[in-house]
Every structure is written in C-alpha cells, then in structure tokens.
Amino acid sequence: MGKITALTYYRFDEDYLEDYRKNLKNLCDDYLIIKDIEGGLMHAEGEYRQRLYQQAYEQGTKWAVVLDPDERLEKRAGKILKKLIRQAEKENVKRIFKFNYREMYTSNEYRCDGIWNNKERVVVFPLLEENIYSDAALHMPKHPLNSDYEIINTDLNIYHLKHINPALRQHRRDIYEKLDADHKYQTIGYDYLIDETGIELAKISWKRRFTPKYREYHINEGIFSME
Template sequence: MKVVALLQARNEERYVSEWLENIAPVVDAIVAIDDGSIDKTADILSAHPKLAELIKRSPGQPWRERDNHIELIKAGRRHQADWFLCIDADERIELNFGASLPALLKEADVRGVEAFSLRLREMWNDDRTYRVDGIWGQKARYRLFKNNPSHNKFDPRQLHRHWMPLEIVMRLHAVGGQLPYAIYHLRMIDAADRLARYHRYKELDPTNRFQAENYDYLIDETGLELATIAEGADYKIRS
C-alpha cells in the first residue's frame, strides 16, 4: 500500500530538514505546498528523492489552510496514494509508529478502518518533556487516513480543521481507530515560540471563530505538569 505524506509549509527552513529525516523513511512519497516561503524551505524539499510534487505559491498571500489541504489531497491522488499521512513541519512522529505501519495498514483493511488518530504531545521547555495537565494531556489528532477518490466533501473551516474528507469524519464512530503512538510538536518548546504562536492565531482568528476556548491557554502555565518521553517512545535516536 502506498503511503503519501502531505505537507503545507511556509518559511520552515528551521524544521524541514529534520522533518524529512523523520518522515521520509515511513512513507513512499511526499507531496508538499511551499506557501510563499522566502527562505530555503522549497530548496530543501526539492532536493529530497522522495518528493513526488512540490506546489509553489508566490510570497505575500494570506494563509489558506483549507485550500492547501484540499490541493494536497488532490495532488496525492495524482500520485496514486492509498493512505495519507499529514504531519506538520514542526512535528515529529514516534519512531515505533513507522516500524509498525505496514502491518497496521494491512489490519486496517481487514477491520474496515479508514482513519487513525495519534496522541499529540506538546513539547515544553526542552525536547524531551511534554505538557500533560488539563487539555494538554488529552490531545489527539486524526492524521492518517485512507484515500478514496470518491470522497470530495471537505471541512469548511479555515483553521483547526480535519484533514480528511467529511465522508470519513461523519463515520468516525464506525471507521475511526486510535493508535498508541505519538506526534511530538516542537514549536511549543520555547516560551518565545509559544508567544509567537499565540499572536499568530490571534491575528488569523481574532474573534475565536474557529476555536471557542480562545488562544490564551497557549501561553498560560497555570497548573503546569510535564512528563518525559517514555523509553522506547522517542521521535529520534539519541546518543
């Protein structure tokens, strides 16, 4: 089964080389959108042997998450994807996930599973600890889903939206599965990056249209509790 990674990126030179190291061994091909980068993001992606297609947008345009997602899915279909894996440039997948993926997808076909969620770990203060208090310990995201070319209805939201088509979303009770593996989000490690993320979402969504609980929690450390990545669950090989 062919697994295609989908990536939307803008000015992600800081993260994208290690993203490729983390994701490329797991997938058969990569389809990406460079959404108006003015750094070396496009060059780094273009040089990778698993890049099947790079869609380039000109700089200066507004962030169009929904358009990016839909265009990437359509591009992945051009490259005969059986499954899509959607991991952002500042995210990493647990190494054990990649090793188990072929068997997992074979079992999914037998069980009729069309989408899987992974735990989302928001790294905090360093690259081995993540936040677990309150909402932080409950986060999970559906980022692995089966390609069905007849599925052409997409989440109308512009932010915080489902990658997968609504034909899957509406049947998650029957076709969804949860995996014990993690996605590690690196952009929350440093306080400066957390603050920048807060301001970015306040600009993109000033009235909290796409997230009712607003964005203050991104920089609020009240009740902070951290956990360390468990042995055997890391996203990179450590010396």
C-alpha cells in the first residue's frame, strides 16, 4: 500500500496537534504539518493548500489525509480506510473518500438538526500529478475535482472540536462575514453558525467514538485580534 500522509497547517491552534497526531497514528505513515507564517486575516486558501499537496507529492506520498488540527476521525476509521485504500489500489481505480462532518457542541455531542446533519467532507484521496484542485480563496474543496474520480461514501464521521467553544463559534461567524460580506462563497451566509433555534444534539455512541478524548485546548489569543 502506498504511503499515507496527514497534511495540515496551523496558526493559532498548535495545542490541538499532539492529539491530532495520536488520532491518525493507526492510519497515517507520516505527517506534513506546516506553520502558517504568512500573516494577515486571510491568504488564498486554494493556492496555500496546493503548495502543501505538491510538497507531500514530492516526498513520495500516495494518499493524502487532509484534516485541520481541530478535527478528529472516529476510532475505527483507520482500519476501514486502509481496507478501502488497498481495494482501490488492487483494482487500479481512482477513488476519493467522503465523510460525515459533525460539528461538536459538547465533548461527546454534535449538532444534528437541519443543515447540521447534512454536512460532508471529502478528505482522503490519492495524490496524483494530474489532480485538479480548486483555486477558491475561501471554503475551497480540499479534494481533487477531476471528473474521473469515483466518490465513495464511507459513512465515517469527522468531528470538529473547535465548535465546542461558544466564543470560537461567534468568532467563526464574525470572521466569515468579514471575509465574505457578499456571501459569494456561501450563499446562506454565516449567521446560522450561532443560531441555536431548534437545536438538536446527538450523542456519539461508543462504537463511533474518537480518541484521544476531548480536553480543553489552548487557543492563541491572537485569533481574536486578526485584522
């Protein structure tokens, strides 16, 4: 099986990285973790990620696992994904893998009402020279856009931990409204991130738990003063 590498970059959330590595140790052979030192409120996300992908490709990575430092895969994901990757390699087919995206509200509950239950991400894919990626400055798909890829729904969960903190939920809404005031990149806008009308929470079952367990993480206070 080809080399599997976890790819990410960080800025204000370095404290998440130790558990990020532990969460992926049963899946990934290596980690490529870059500190974002470009500064400013935002840079071109698409171009930034493509440089990360190119570096991993040049280092011999065959499969990319693209999660942010504050995202976790459920514990059983490693075994399942390795089986799916081996199968794709054996059959010599181009496949990318889709996951449920769960926005955590407590240490063991995620929001599941309305739009919250329909969030998905494609974060595991082969790094091929012919891959075509989005150049979007914001909310870019992390995966290649080539039409000849088969998308496999793994029904595995990704858990987004930073959303547990109410202050970070508010900050997320405020930053996106500033960056995308005309809602060019997300037509529904961002107020929904802090709207708790009709909120429903689902508890993570033991079978679908993630490890290490959630703890309070330190966030660099500079995140709240970006201009």
